[in-house]
Amino acid sequence: MLQERIEGRWLDCFRRVFVLNAIGNGTRVAILSETQSRPVLVHLSELALHDLGAEFCMIQMPTPRQTAPVPVKSTGTSWAIQGNRAVIEALKLCEVIVDCTVEGLIHAPEWPEIEAAGRTRLLVVTNEHPEILERTEPTAELGPKVALGVQMLREAREMRVTSPAGTDLVIDLRNAPCGGTPGFGTTPGAVAHWPGGLCLAFPGKNCVNGRIVMDVGDMNLTFKTTLTSRIDFTVEDDFVTAIKGDGVDAIHFREYMEAWNDRNAYGMSHVGWGMHPRARWVSAAMYDKRDMQAVEFRALAGSFLWSTGANQYAGRYTLGHFDLPMRNCTITLDGNVVVKDGLLQGELAS
Structure with missing residues (x-):
């Protein structure tokens, strides 16, 4: 320790x-x-x-x-x-x-x-x-990149996320509140967290559909664990309707969700990607759980981050919450690639 x-x-x-x-x-x-x-x-x-x-x-x-x-x-x-x-x-x-x-x-x-x-x-x-x-100290240089990513989200109508493991998720971004933080803010009402560096959208009602396959090496930040087995999710009109998998990761996920006895715990909260160049997947293997809140892994550059639980913009409230960053995903906005195979693209990467 x-x-x-x-x-x-x-x-x-x-x-x-x-x-x-x-x-x-x-x-x-x-x-x-x-x-x-x-x-x-x-x-x-x-x-x-x-x-x-x-x-x-x-x-x-x-x-x-x-x-x-x-x-x-x-x-x-x-x-x-x-x-x-x-x-x-x-x-x-x-x-x-x-x-x-x-x-x-x-x-x-x-x-x-x-x-x-x-x-x-x-x-x-x-x-x-x-x-x-x-x-993971924030720097001024990260500010314009996060602002650009948030602008791209606000201007897009649709996000699509795919992965070699089988993920194929479509999110309607129309009218979705979007935001992010580079880890600092200077104006009244600004919200920042350290570590920072992520771009997020909060989809409205009936806007998220498809399949999410979390693979070995992806992370469950509520449990502060790295997956050792696949979890296969079906998402229909914003809600996780099936959680498949025989490994302990899927077993624990199902048990935790069921314990809430609350349908809103299965709802989608936010989607987006990480931007912090010094956040590292391997860091999870280097620290005891008590040493970390695991916020670093929300900001992993090029990761796809999705979350279940409360989404006030869709009128859903619950205490149950998962933040789930994934490797090796490709994210497109209206067909334009912003993340390819887990790597930021274009101006987001420069």
Whole structure:
């Protein structure tokens, strides 16, 4: 297990990332954490903000009790605020929330209200060991590439995803909200997470159909595992209707889904691809599960990322959630290849 202590190089890294997020002298910042947060991340954030001259406060919430029928990990939906009005109002007065909660506020129920106040931007420092954050530090150069990828998604009518394993998925992108993050944001309402570097679309109702075949070497980020056997999914009008496979990966997937007893857990949440040049598939073999939140693997350059669970744009809400990056896929937008056999193409790759 890696040690978690303050290292000078990690403090330097936090300072650089905060500057990239336009945090400096006098910036009003709140560090939000919970009792199960990784202490070293809170401490590094505190010291970096002090060095930069930010006007910051620290808010720690008690981690809520576990109420789900199965363990819930790596969802991007923190329940730490628990609707606390004092905390919500305080966060609405800040320019930046440095989010050190375990799951992050991106899909938290309180974030839309905080965002709507028009003052606050969000930087999620994901629950990774600092060594992972150091290696996946965002850079300014990634910003234009992510912006281009998001623009391509917004202008497209259809995404098609194929793979040698048998994937053939068609997504209607018309009117689909699209977004992404290079790992930093500088305007009110901006949402960033570190590691960053991905482009996503949230399809509307009855927009996703086809077959997804996850192969050996693909990843299940909820379980933080690399697949050792195939899982064959059928998707009809946004919902996974069949999960085939005899290996332990398919067995665990079916069992986890069934435990929710919630049809919306089988619905499609978002689709897209990764952009981070320093994210690595092999990293999963190098760290203990407790050392990573597995956000790095959402951003793997050239990967196809799909997700099941909540999709507010399609009117579906659930706590069940999977993020599932895949290798070796080809992604086209209106017939134009943006990812070929797991490699970014054109301006996205340059």
